[in-house]
Amino acid sequence: MALAAGIVFGLGLIVSQMVNPAKILNFLDVFGSWDPSLALVMVGAIPVAAAGYALTGRMRRPLAAPKFRLPQQTRLDRELLLGAALFGIGWGAVGYCPGPAIVSLGMGQPAAVPFVLAMLAGMGIYELVQLITRRKSISEA
Amino acid sequence: MIGLAALLLALFNGRVAGISGIIGGGLRAPPDDLGWRLAFLAGLVLAPLIYRTTVGIIGPITVTSSSAILVLGGLLVGFGTRLGNGCTSGHGVCGIARLSPRSLAATAIFMLSAAATVFVLRHVIGG
Numbered sequence: 470m471a472l473a474a475g476i477v478f479g480l481g482l483i484v485s486q487m488v489n490p491a492k493i494l495n496f497l498d499v500f501g502s503w504d505p506s507l508a509l510v511m512v513g514a515i516p517v518a519a520a521g522y523a524l525t526g527r528m529r530r531p532l533a534a535p536k537f538r539l540p541q542q543t544r545l546d547r548e549l550l551l552g553a554a555l556f557g558i559g560w561g562a563v564g565y566c567p568g569p570a571i572v573s574l575g576m577g578q579p580a581a582v583p584f585v586l587a588m589l590a591g592m593g594i595y596e597l598v599q600l601i602t603r604r605k606s607i608s609e610a
Numbered sequence: 611m612i613g614l615a616a617l618l619l620a621l622f623n624g625r626v627a628g629i630s631g632i633i634g635g636g637l638r639a640p641p642d643d644l645g646w647r648l649a650f651l652a653g654l655v656l657a658p659l660i661y662r663t664t665v666g667i668i669g670p671i672t673v674t675s676s677s678a679i680l681v682l683g684g685l686l687v688g689f690g691t692r693l694g695n696g697c698t699s700g701h702g703v704c705g706i707a708r709l710s711p712r713s714l715a716a717t718a719i720f721m722l723s724a725a726a727t728v729f730v731l732r733h734v735i736g737g
């Protein structure tokens with residue numbers, strides 16, 4: 470079912486033109502050639518997703534997995550805010566966020582290749598930093 | 611459709627459809643937690659093929675960024691989404707749908723910083 474969800478998600482990104490970086494950049498270009506139509510993607514997706522999460526609240530376990538593992542954190546911390554700000558800079562520079570970048574690989578879009586490789590490297594760097602800081606805090610303790 | 615995909619993943623797998631988390635979390639996930647991630651990502655990669663065989667040609671795609679910007683942007687997106695625990699799908703769609711205060715804040719911040727980046731690149735430097 471995760472495969473089907475991925476396909477439906479990917480088709481949604483194609484139909485909504487989220488896979489076109491120029492469209493994304495025009496959506497973000499509030500002071501220039503602003504194209505607000507992508508806001509409709511969120512407006513359309515959020516209520517459907519919300520209905521799904523409302524249903525999960527009534528279920529004891531998922532239909533195909535032993536338990537629900539939805540995010541539980543509620544605290545606003547520095548990592549969240551800094552991470553979101555950095556992600557926004559990268560998104561605004563290119564016009565790809567992770568989902569559309571992966572779908573673009575499947576489209577054979579050449580620009581997606583260096584972007585996705587760099588994105589994986591960025592995620593790897595994060596894991597490394599985590600590893601080093603964790604080790605440091607253990608040795609200091 | 612994106613909402614529907616999030617609904618399917620929640621009901622069947624009990625997980626949030628956040629792309630950066632599905633990829634990044636896979637970097638250190640135990641083997642029994644890898645299957646659904648790979649299946650979902652395979653679906654994303656297969657979607658264009660299915661679109662082309664059933665619907666037709668995918669609309670025009672324009673990428674204007676240089677290779678250096680593509681790499682720099684990719685690094686920032688990769689690192690930032692892991693540090694901030696989410697991207698457009700995880701925070702922007704699923705998080706807001708779950709009324710998560712963290713996701714509301716994150717979405718506001720990445721929208722602002724993305725718009726500011728476009729403004730600087732297009733109107734300050736490129737203007």
